[in-house]
Amino acid sequence: MSTSKTEYDVDLCVIGAGSAGLSMVAGAAQIGRSVVLFEGAEMGGDCLNHGCVPSKAILKAGKVAQARREGASLGVKPVEPEVNWEAVKAHIQGVIATIAPMDSVERFEGFGATVISEYAHFVDEKTVESDTTRVRAKRFVVATGSRASAPPIPGLDKVDYATNETIFSLKTFPSHLLIIGAGPIGLEMGQTFRRLGAKVTIVDIAPPLGRNEPEHARVLVEALQEEGVTFHAPAATKEIRKTAKNIIIELENGTLIKGSHLLVAAGRAPAVDDLGLDAAGVKFDKRGIETDGNLRTSNKRIYGAGDVVKGMGGLTHIAGFHAGQLFKNFFLLPQALNKGFSSAKNDRMPAAIYTSPELANIGLSEAQAREKFGDRVKTVEFHFDENDRAIAERSTKGGVKIVVNHKGKVLGGSIVGEHAGEMIHMLSVAMTGGMKLSKLAQIISPYPTRSEAVKRAASSLYTEDLFGPNAMPRKTAAFWAKFH
Ligand SMILES: Cc1cc2nc3c(=O)[nH]c(=O)nc-3n(C[C@H](O)[C@H](O)[C@H](O)COP(=O)(O)OP(=O)(O)OC[C@H]3O[C@@H](n4cnc5c(N)ncnc54)[C@H](O)[C@@H]3O)c2cc1C
Numbered sequence: 001m002s003t004s005k006t007e008y009d010v011d012l013c014v015i016g017a018g019s020a021g022l023s024m025v026a027g028a029a030q031i032g033r034s035v036v037l038f039e040g041a042e043m044g045g046d047c048l049n050h051g052c053v054p055s056k057a058i059l060k061a062g063k064v065a066q067a068r069r070e071g072a073s074l075g076v077k078p079v080e081p082e083v084n085w086e087a088v089k090a091h092i093q094g095v096i097a098t099i100a101p102m103d104s105v106e107r108f109e110g111f112g113a114t115v116i117s118e119y120a121h122f123v124d125e126k127t128v129e130s131d132t133t134r135v136r137a138k139r140f141v142v143a144t145g146s147r148a149s150a151p152p153i154p155g156l157d158k159v160d161y162a163t164n165e166t167i168f169s170l171k172t173f174p175s176h177l178l179i180i181g182a183g184p185i186g187l188e189m190g191q192t193f194r195r196l197g198a199k200v201t202i203v204d205i206a207p208p209l210g211r212n213e214p215e216h217a218r219v220l221v222e223a224l225q226e227e228g229v230t231f232h233a234p235a236a237t238k239e240i241r242k243t244a245k246n247i248i249i250e251l252e253n254g255t256l257i258k259g260s261h262l263l264v265a266a267g268r269a270p271a272v273d274d275l276g277l278d279a280a281g282v283k284f285d286k287r288g289i290e291t292d293g294n295l296r297t298s299n300k301r302i303y304g305a306g307d308v309v310k311g312m313g314g315l316t317h318i319a320g321f322h323a324g325q326l327f328k329n330f331f332l333l334p335q336a337l338n339k340g341f342s343s344a345k346n347d348r349m350p351a352a353i354y355t356s357p358e359l360a361n362i363g364l365s366e367a368q369a370r371e372k373f374g375d376r377v378k379t380v381e382f383h384f385d386e387n388d389r390a391i392a393e394r395s396t397k398g399g400v401k402i403v404v405n406h407k408g409k410v411l412g413g414s415i416v417g418e419h420a421g422e423m424i425h426m427l428s429v430a431m432t433g434g435m436k437l438s439k440l441a442q443i444i445s446p447y448p449t450r451s452e453a454v455k456r457a458a459s460s461l462y463t464e465d466l467f468g469p470n471a472m473p474r475k476t477a478a479f480w481a482k483f484h
């Protein structure tokens, strides 16, 4: 060990200043704990710099472009928009710059944390080092996130391809964007680049969105197809190669697809390399750091949070949730018991894909619920083609599906349609409060809103009981009618 490094002995050392690390540090520093945070690249991590924020910024540009083409049914003359790629990129960077101060070194030092802008690694079971600094801590949190993974497709390593780290700053706008992967990134970027004027082809080895309600996944894929996005899914790629001007994807079935640019959006690889995890006695593999349900690793003073945790990360709000659970376990619960109370396991984690239409879900899908609870599972649905607001706006694609157990307790749900990502909050509240469907049916929704569809789906479980031929209200009303 070099002796010239600055040394710290602190309550908490966090590696990685993304969504997980920053939430952890903000909490700990603001209640007076001593904290060192290491960040080797950009404060804010993937979400701010290469993920949620730039992707939602570019989505908006795509939406506005598309709105200009879609006026005809509303009496507004459609026009083909002129898109200035340099200006779109400036818009994206402007949005990042607006949010960046929230994640800045200055802000976190203002909370009382020490921020070291260097990569760090474990040198033993209780020490982390960077080029200039050595830290010993009561607890460590590894929050190093993930990177785009490169699928083992022959030839991929020989072509220039974009990932989420480069797609928002491409030098030239693609004339034909090829995308490997029809997950959230592939679909959001596929629709957006199409709307901004590119030809787009998406290739996936599996059917798109296989873990979602199949009828809802279909609505989303068909919407993209209607806008001109081409899908080859499921389809295996035999090879990817380069010509003087193009990139070619050759599928196993012999189809050749020629494009100007390639985006690889085929999942994420947790950032576990060069972290000295072996020296620290932390078990991990290429799918991430192994933890128990309380995010504790095989080294009891080291924890994981966010995308780097095996099988438990993948979304910004999951990273924030992890930080919140660790905060409670570290600082608010009796340490003498040496036990984590707040579990990071969660059966009510929402997710949303921000395409048009949006696809949002929470908890169990119907298939997952049936696998777990068999015939005791019921589903209720309501489609937007019966929702007055959706009809008025000529935006009736999709609907709401809620999965309940035999007692009517909400186990999960899926919404596909405009603003689904906002509407899923209703099911999130219901699940957080352990509510039954009967309570959701009693909500008073403002008219006309798309959210009424959630209440209407919930009410549909009781339609037969209220209005069927043998329903109690019918009999009661008939009885009282005799005395009128
Ligand atoms: C294109 C795209 C769009 C997305 N959109 C959404 C969305 O709409 N909603 C949503 O919920 N999620 C979205 N996500 C997922 C979300 O971005 C991630 O789940 C989230 O950023 C994970 O946060 P994290 O803190 O675990 O990791 P990260 O944000 O990856 O942060 C990890 C940080 O650790 C640093 N680091 C790594 N190794 C070291 C080291 N040795 N020393 C010091 N620092 C290190 C990295 O530089 C990085 O800054 C999207 C992701 C992508 C790629």
Ligand SMILES: NC(=O)c1ccc[n+]([C@@H]2O[C@H](COP(=O)([O-])OP(=O)(O)OC[C@H]3O[C@@H](n4cnc5c(N)ncnc54)[C@H](O)[C@@H]3O)[C@@H](O)[C@H]2O)c1
Pocket (backbone or CB within 6 Å): 151, 152, 153, 180, 181, 182, 183, 184, 185, 186, 188, 203, 204, 205, 206, 207, 208, 209, 237, 265, 266, 267, 268, 313, 314, 315, 351, 352, 353, 354
């Ligand atoms: N709106 C959001 O919340 C949002 C948006 C973007 C990304 N994210 C998150 O970022 C992470 C990464 O997203 P993603 O879309 O890259 O990952 P993903 O894992 O969700 O999807 C990857 C897709 O690539 C396909 N694939 C894998 N190998 C392939 C191959 N060899 N050939 C063709 N297809 C292949 C898979 O079948 C899958 O459909 C996820 O955790 C996601 O939840 C979230």
